Ligand SMILES: [Ca+2]
C-alpha cells in the first residue's frame with residue numbers, strides 16, 4: 001500500500017515537473033524578443049519618469065489620458081486610475097461609467113466594459129484567500145467550509161500591465177515583507193557581490209529587473225534531468241537558519257541513492273548554491289532563484305502557485321470549454337494545460353504586483369499577455385515548500401502509517417465567457433478616444 005502511494009506521488013511530481021522542464025529547456029534558446037521589447041522601452045524612456053500619486057501611471061501618461069497625476073483615483077469611485085485604464089476599461093474620469101447609478105468599483109460593474117471569463121472553482125486546503133487575486137483577475141469567495149472554499153474568479157485575458165521605468169518609490173509595509181530572505185533565498189559573500197554588480201548604475205527597478213532576467217537567461221543551466229524533475233528543495237524542512245529534517249518518506253529511494261544530501265543542497269536547493277554553480281531546477285526552484293535575486297537587489301518578490309483553468313487531459317473540463325465562443329481564447333485555454341500547474345513569481349514593480357514567469361523567457365517573462373491559469377497561493381519562500389507538500393498530501397492521522405494524497409486540491413466547476421456590454425455609441429466614442437489603454441472588445 002505504502003509503496004503504491006509513494007509511486008503515485010513520485011509520478012505526480014514527475015508529471016508536473018516534466019512540463020516545467022520541457023518549458024524551461026525550450027526557453028533556453030531565444031530570449032531576443034524579450035530583450036528587444038525592453039530595449040525599446042529604454043530607448044523610448046531614456047530617463048526615469050515621475051509618478052506623483054504612485055498609481056503606476058507616470059505623470060506624462062496621465063496628462064495624455066486626462067487623469068489626475070496627483071490622485072491615484074481621479075474619480076473617487078474606489079478603483080485606481082491604473083486599474084480602470086489597464087484592466088477594467090471603465091472610465092477613470094467617471095465614477096459611474098455607464099450611468100446606471102452604480103459606481104464602477106462594484107463587483108458586477110467592473111467587468112461590464114471588458115471581455116472576461118468567469119470561472120468558479122473549488123479549492124482545498126491549504127489556501128490563503130489573500131493570494132487569490134492577481135493583476136489578471138479578481139476573486140471572490142462564494143462559500144467556505146472547513147475543508148474547501150468556492151471561489152468566483154473574473155479573468156481579464158486582455159488586461160495588460162503598463163510598464164515604464166519609474167523613479168524608485170517607497171514600499172508599503174505589506175509589500176516590504178517580500179524583501180525578507182530566509183535560508184533558501186539568502187545570498188551572501190561573493191555571490192552577493194556578483195549580483196549587486198549586475199545592477200550597478202540602474203536608475204529604476206525595471207532596469208534592475210531586466211538585468212537580472214538577462215543574467216539568469218544567459219548563465220543558468222538546468223543542472224540535470226533528475227533534479228529538474230524532482231524539485232528537491234521542497235523536501236527540506238527548515239527552522240530558522242537550519243534544516244530541521246528531510247521529508248524522506250516523500251521521496252523515492254532512488255533519488256537519495258543517486259544524490260547525497262550535500263550535493264542536493266549545494267547544487268539546487270539553496271539560491272546561494274545555484275548562483276555559485278549557475279544551476280537551476282524546474283519551475284519551483286527557478287521561482288526560488290528569482291525571488292532570491294530580486295530581494296538581493298531590493299525588489300520585493302514572491303513565489304506564486306497556479307492551476308490551469310481547464311485541462312485537455314480531463315474530458316469534463318474540455319466540456320466546460322464549450323461555453324467559450326472566442327476561438328483564440330478557447331485554443332489558448334486548451335493548450336495552457338497542464339503546464340500551468342506551475343510555480344512562478346510576482347514582482348512589485350511601479351506600485352503593483354506583476355507576473356514574472358521564467359518559462360516564457362522568449363518574450364513574456366514580465367507582463368504575460370494572456371492568462372491560462374489562476375493563482376491560488378502566494379508563498380514567502382520556505383512556507384512555500386512546506387505548503388506545497390501539504391497540498392499534495394494529508395498528514396497521517398493518529399494510528400495511521402502513511403500519507404494520503406490529494407491530487408485534486410482544486411476543481412474547476414464552470415467556465416463562462418462574458419462579453420462587454422453593448423454601450424450606446426456616445427459612450428463608446430468617448431471611451432475609444434482614450435486610445436489603446438481604454439476600451440477593448442472581444
Ligand atoms: Ca500617476
Ligand SMILES: [Ca+2]
Nearest residue numbers: 068071072081
Ligand atoms: Ca492618477
Ligand SMILES: [Ca+2]
Nearest residue numbers: 073075077079
Ligand atoms: Ca477611479
Ligand SMILES: [Ca+2]
Nearest residue numbers: 091094095104
Ligand atoms: Ca471610473
